[in-house]
Amino acid sequence: MKTSFLVYEFLKSKKGLKYEAREIVRHLPDTGLTIKSVQCALTRLVDSKKVKFDYSGATDVFGNNKVNRSYWV
Secondary structure (H helix, E strand, O other): OHHHHHHHHHHHHOOOOOEOHHHHHHHOHHHOOOHHHHHHHHHHHHHOOOOEEEEEEEEOOOOOEEEEEEEEO
16 A cells, blocks of 8 residues: 555645656655556556546557556546
8 A cells, every 4th residue: 555655645746747657656766666566556546536547549660559648636
């Protein structure tokens, strides 16, 4: 629950701004969070309706589809 709490408090402090999981990890360097743990926490927060998310699709230079998920409170 520590990860969920840290992620939720971070997003709450940045109310209205959208962040991806890797950006959240970058903004909280001293916590030891990993992208995978932040993604799991974000999934739990979305399921509990505390955090909203949005998909944006993109294609990389090799033609692979990439889906970026942005999260906010």
